[in-house]
Structures are given as structure tokens and as C-alpha cells.
Amino acid sequence: EPEVTQTPSHQVTQMGQEVILRCVPISNHLYFYWYRQILGQKVEFLVSFYNNEISEKSEIFDDQFSVERPDGSNFTLKIRSTKLEDSAMYFCASNPQAGEKLFFGSGTQLSVL
Amino acid sequence: AQTVTQSQPEMSVQEAETVTLSCTYDTSESNYYLFWYKQPPSRQMILVIRQEAYKQQNATENRFSVNFQKAAKSFSLKISDSQLGDTAMYFCAFMKRRSGGSNYKLTFGKGTLLTVNP
Numbered sequence: 001e002p003e004v005t006q007t008p009s010h011q012v013t014q015m016g017q018e019v020i021l022r023c024v025p026i027s028n029h030l031y032f033y034w035y036r037q038i039l040g041q042k043v044e045f046l047v048s049f050y051n052n053e054i055s056e057k058s059e060i061f062d063d064q065f066s067v068e069r070p071d072g073s074n075f076t077l078k079i080r081s082t083k084l085e086d087s088a089m090y091f092c093a094s095n096p097q098a099g100e101k102l103f104f105g106s107g108t109q110l111s112v113l
Numbered sequence: 114a115q116t117v118t119q120s121q122p123e124m125s126v127q128e129a130e131t132v133t134l135s136c137t138y139d140t141s142e143s144n145y146y147l148f149w150y151k152q153p154p155s156r157q158m159i160l161v162i163r164q165e166a167y168k169q170q171n172a173t174e175n176r177f178s179v180n181f182q183k184a185a186k187s188f189s190l191k192i193s194d195s196q197l198g199d200t201a202m203y204f205c206a207f208m209k210r211r212s213g214g215s216n217y218k219l220t221f222g223k224g225t226l227l228t229v230n231p
Contacts, residue, residue, distance in 0.1 A: 033218070033219075035219075037156075041223070042204070042221045042222065042223045042224055043158070043204060043219075043221045044221075045218040045219065045220070048217075048218055056217070056218055058218075089156055091158060093158075099146050099165070099208065099210055101148065101160045101163055102158075102160070102219060103160075104150075104157065104158035104159075106155070106156075106157050107156055107157070107158075
């Protein structure tokens with residue numbers, strides 16, 4: 001089965017630093033998402049992206065966050081100035097059509113020190 | 114806004130037995146999708162089963178089946194013949210249905226940690 005690929009699997013950074021989390025969605029998918037999961041808590045929606053623009057974002061997704069699809073394959077999440085509370089597992093996901101199942105990547109564990 | 118409630122933080126079952134995980138949701142939408150995702154210790158999110166709200170027939174996938182009660186806004190997951198590999202966190206999730214255009218987000222419940230004992 002095709003996979004969503006995320007890199008790196010683990011990222012450690014200092015508070016205040018910028019990080020970029022990278023994702024390669026499945027090639028024929030049209031909808032892309034970022035979710036995060038703080039350890040022991042539920043999975044939370046951050047942002048969805050369709051047709052080269054953000055279609056929906058949560059209140060978590062403030063000005064410190066941005067997403068980009070710089071070419072036909074990569075989908076990135078940038079956190080401009082990381083905070084301790086940004087420490088979480090970040091999942092990228094994609095699906096081919098509205099309502100179809102989301103394929104999740106294996107996640108990037110971000111640790112902000 | 115939609116909410117998803119999983120009232121059982123933890124459950125356990127003996128291998129080969131059957132277990133049911135509960136999920137309720139609140140929405141004013143009439144068209145939507147419901148999902149169960151499994152998250153093993155590796156933390157990978159794996160789709161278990163998907164239900165379209167306009168379909169009355171309950172979805173099944175091998176040992177996994179759901180009891181979808183639309184009027185009661187209930188969506189429980191039944192796992193038959195439980196296996197050790199079923200040990201995982203299980204998340205119930207809701208997605209509004211939109212015709213055309215962009216997609217809607219998944220809203221997750223807090224999860225139920227299922228342990229299958231040998």
C-alpha cells in the first residue's frame with residue numbers, strides 16, 4: 001500500500017529556534033493535513049491544505065505556523081519560533097477525495113528544550 | 114462544532130474474546146463520516162474501519178465491526194476473536210461531509226487504551 005513519508009522521525013530543537021517538518025504525501029492525493037498529538041492526549045487538527053492553499057486551520061495554528069507545498073511532492077510545516085509546548089508528535093496525512101480515509105505518516109516527534 | 118466522546122479510557126480483554134469500545138458524538142450535520150483509528154505503541158495511525166452516515170448498514174472489516182446508531186449518535190467498535198496485536202489506543206473520529214471543494218478535518222475522541230491479555 002502507498003505510504004505518507006515523514007522526515008525526520010525525531011527532531012530536537014532549542015526554544016526559539018525554527019523547525020521545518022517534512023512530508024511526502026501519496027502522489028495522487030489532493031488533500032493534505034497536519035495533526036499533532038501531545039504525549040498521552042488526543043490527536044488535534046492543525047491545518048488542511050487543498051488546491052495550493054489553506055482550506056481550514058485550528059486555533060492552535062497561529063502566526064508561528066505555516067505550511068507550504070514548494071513542489072509537486074513535498075508538504076512542509078514550519079514553526080518559526082518554537083515553544084516548550086510545541087513538543088509533540090506531528091502527523092502528516094493525505095487523502096485522495098473528500099470523505100475518504102486519511103492516510104497518516106508515521107510522525108515526527110518534536111522535542112523543544 | 115463537533116465533539117467526539119470516548120467514555121472508556123482503558124479496557125482489557127482476554128485473547129480470543131470479544132470486546133466493544135464505545136463512542137458517542139455530537140453534531141447538527143446530517144451527512145458525515147465516522148472512523149475508528151488504531152494507534153499501537155509505534156504511534157502509527159492506522160485506519161480500522163469507516164462508516165458513511167447515510168448508509169444504514171453497519172461497516173465490517175474482518176474481525177472488526179461497528180454498531181452505528183445514527184439517532185442516538187453512537188458508533189461503537191466490536192473486535193471479535195481479540196489478538197495480542199490488537200493491543201493499542203483506539204480513536205473514534207468524525208468528519209463532516211462536504212460536496213465538492215475542500216475537505217473537512219477529522220475530529221478525534223480522547224481514545225481508549227485496549228490491552229489484550231494472553
